[in-house]
């Protein structure tokens with residue numbers, strides 16, 4: 001702490017004196033992370049195991065099993081989750097630690113059903129992966145070796161036992177669809193719901209100590225938790241920081257407490273008393289109005305400045321509390337108001353008073369085994385989100401409440417987080433034991449996470465309102481009231497109750513999708529939670545033409561939508577063998593967890609593209625992977641552009657769209673899915689497209705009854721005078737046939753407006769011999785300083801019908817200049833969807849999957865490990881649309 005170094009030391013006079021004194025050591029911590037041993041129930045397996053970690057990771061690390069992601073191993077290793085496992089460690093404690101008055105054995109995460117034994121004495125039990133557990137163990141510790149054992153029950157058997165015990169009525173679904181090769185009754189156990197399988201992920205019902213374990217010993221008192229939530233008063237135009245200290249005091253203690261944000265010249269010093277036991281104390285630190293508070297903004301709207309809040313506590317000249325934390329100032333409102341010309345309500349977020357269009361995606365667990373989710377994995381994925389111009393991610397309710405680092409990085413990068421509670425696509429029991437463990441989970445998570453400005457909303461569950469409203473589980477009408485009562489009891493009476501008690505600084509939604517206020521009016525389960533006039537929507541279609549914007553609901557807020565694709569060959573290769581490398585192989589069937597998914601991808605692709613038909617089977621195979629990515633990128637682009645151009649328009653009561661979060665950002669393993677980033681971090685074509693379709697300034701085209709419209713979409717804060725420049729190209733030539741320019745138009749910041757409007761036929765008629773089949777359009781926005789935002793394109797027919805499209809014979813050369821790697825491409829023809837692939841060299845191109853309209857193009861490669869021009873050149877493979885048939 002450096003309070004005294006602050007120039008404004010006068011109000012801190014008392015502290016200045018006290019800080020001269022060496023603090024007496026009040027607390028000690030002993031980490032119990034590291035090597036433990038692991039055994040199964042009949043003792044046939046006895047191995048070392050890492051903590052934090054899980055049984056699967058330990059078995060793999062010791063060579064007892066292969067990579068669980070390899071080929072069909074998810075099924076081969078099913079037995080692991082049916083066995084019971086013991087984690088054991090032996091440790092000694094110092095006399096100093098043992099002399100403390102209180103010693104806690106703390107688990108930051110236990111997965112999931114376990115009993116805990118210290119020196120043969122049962123000290124506690126766990127039943128919820130999402131809680132933090134602390135057991136008082138001072139009197140159980142001894143000199144010399146202490147033996148700590150955590151004895152895990154099979155989560156699969158536990159879940160089915162719970163189901164059996166719940167005899168009164170069914171709590172569906174019982175089991176996942178067969179195509180997922182999963183386990184049953186996951187809704188009866190408080191662990192990651194996707195760990196029993198999902199439509200994008202394998203069944204690995206993990207067991208283990210997935211976060212840290214330690215002893216915490218102390219005298220006098222201990223700070224258990226510190227939270228700080230800035231709140232803004234509109235009436236007084238003043239900020240205050242609401243600080244909560246959770247303190248465990250061994251005896252009633254008087255102390256001097258100081259709270260301070262030195263940079264804002266704000267400080268609070270007072271005397272207070274901590275009664276014996278665990279208490280929560282709340283304080284409001286008013287921010288000095290003479291200081292200008294710098295606000296936290298979402299990515300693309302400003303910076304993410306933070307301030308340091310310091311907390312001190314002193315008793316009789318000794319430090320009893322001494323900590324600091326970051327505080328970020330921002331406000332968030334979810335606006336649901338009547339809309340002019342619409343029967344519904346708006347649904348959008350205002351950050352610091354400014355309406356913000358949420359651009360981003362949905363986050364799922366980054367690995368089946370959370371111990372593999374390293375800081376680098378989190379950093380790379382979140383940086384990739386920011387690099388694609390995203391400003392928001394929804395942490396989806398079938399996974400885990402993410403690591404602290406995840407939220408800290410989101411704070412720093414300006415990524416807004418829509419945080420679900422971990423309930424998804426199911427009904428849940430509401431017996432008292434279940435509710436009790438959920439209440440503790442919710443309390444813990446809200447207290448842990450509420451200081452993060454990145455979290456802008458809490459949401460009770462994923463799709464459970466919709467599941468009930470549209471009867472996914474064939475519940476007879478007469479039994480529906482039971483489930484409605486359970487629904488309200490769990491998400492409203494319990495979860496919402498706790499959240500609103502703990503955190504008034506951000507909104508709470510009961511479900512997603514939901515009609516928001518309208519759902520509440522209808523008793524929390526709306527007749528149609530997908531109603532585009534209210535709230536958010538999830539929307540999927542696989543058979544309808546994704547390039548026809550009429551396919552999509554003109555929603556207020558699109559929180560889920562998407563299309564599947566396969567990852568690149570280099571992602572699949574390490575977990576497969578040669579016989580797997582065809583689109584119809586058993587392996588390809590096995591990895592596809594979404595019913596008919598592989599056929600749907602080809603069907604959607606075939607609407608606009610010729611399917612690959614190379615005579616070489618391997619070439620045809622990799623070309624097919626490519627074409628699924630082209631299809632996915634085009635489809636999600638079309639849908640996202642539709643949402644972005646709908647932000648300022650209300651048509652037939654619908655529109656005013658203020659969010660586009662496609663499903664899904666990342667992958668849990670190497671498999672087909674809706675993700676834009678493959679497992680391992682490689683960007684799919686979609687992620688490169690997202691970079692453009694999420695850019696702050698974007699031209700969007702569409703046709704309506706033969707009329708071509710181009711909209712200028714702006715997320716900027718300032719107005720611009722823009723014109724649209726439309727170039728007509730012949731598929732068979734590299735130079736534009738002709739170019740049209742619109743009048744310039746004032747585009748206000750934060751709006752979308754039509755900037756160019758012309759019927760297609762006259763446009764082409766004025767352009768030589770152009771027809772819909774022989775020509776295509778490229779367009780961009782310009783102001784007086786030149787092009788603003790990316791170039792976009794508009795196909796006038798399906799690319800499969802294009803006349804004149806040729807194999808472009810693209811050649812490439814790789815250069816290296818002071819560690820900057822560039823690839824210069826030369827093409828002899830117009831080339832759509834030019835895809836550069838460098839196999840397993842990690843990194844990304846500045847642009848990829850692009851439409852090449854000029855003879856030469858240069859892109860750079862941002863390598864994520866050292867590489868060279870020679871290595872890159874050797875690995876480089878180039879595919880464009882006309883190369884696959």
Ligand SMILES: *[C@@H]1O[C@H](CO)[C@@H](O)[C@H](O)[C@H]1NC(C)=O
Nearest residue numbers: 039040041042043086117151
């Ligand atoms: C695991 O721990 C439990 C509980 O102490 C015990 O009953 C069981 O025998 C242990 N199994 C093994 C293999 O150590």
Ligand SMILES: *[C@@H]1O[C@H](CO)[C@@H](O)[C@H](O)[C@H]1NC(C)=O
Nearest residue numbers: 040041042043044045079083
């Ligand atoms: C012990 O457990 C393992 C794993 O569950 C099982 O494969 C093995 O057959 C069991 N051995 C005996 C002797 O029951």
Ligand SMILES: *[C@@H]1O[C@H](CO)[C@@H](O)[C@H](O)[C@H]1NC(C)=O
Nearest residue numbers: 252253254255271272273274
């Ligand atoms: C602690 O403070 C309370 C009032 O806050 C006072 O009544 C009490 O005497 C104080 N105790 C000690 C030991 O200073």
Ligand SMILES: *[C@@H]1O[C@H](CO)[C@@H](O)[C@H](O)[C@H]1NC(C)=O
Nearest residue numbers: 008265266267288289290291
């Ligand atoms: C606010 O800042 C001014 C100027 O530095 C200072 O004089 C005043 O004491 C501060 N007020 C509080 C409540 O910290």
Ligand SMILES: *[C@@H]1O[C@H](CO)[C@@H](O)[C@H](O)[C@H]1NC(C)=O
Nearest residue numbers: 806807808809827828829830
């Ligand atoms: C590409 O090469 C092929 C085979 O050499 C040739 O037939 C074709 O005309 C070339 N394409 C272009 C656009 O030059």
Ligand SMILES: *[C@@H]1O[C@H](CO)[C@@H](O)[C@H](O)[C@H]1NC(C)=O
Nearest residue numbers: 811824825826854855856857
């Ligand atoms: C494109 O690059 C080729 C060499 O690859 C060069 O001969 C040609 O002049 C370049 N064309 C343009 C328009 O820059």
Ligand SMILES: *[C@@H]1O[C@H](CO)[C@@H](O)[C@H](O)[C@H]1NC(C)=O
Nearest residue numbers: 610611612613614615884885
């Ligand atoms: C592949 O399909 C294209 C387009 O339908 C066709 O022109 C071509 O002849 C086919 N090639 C082979 C090898 O079947």
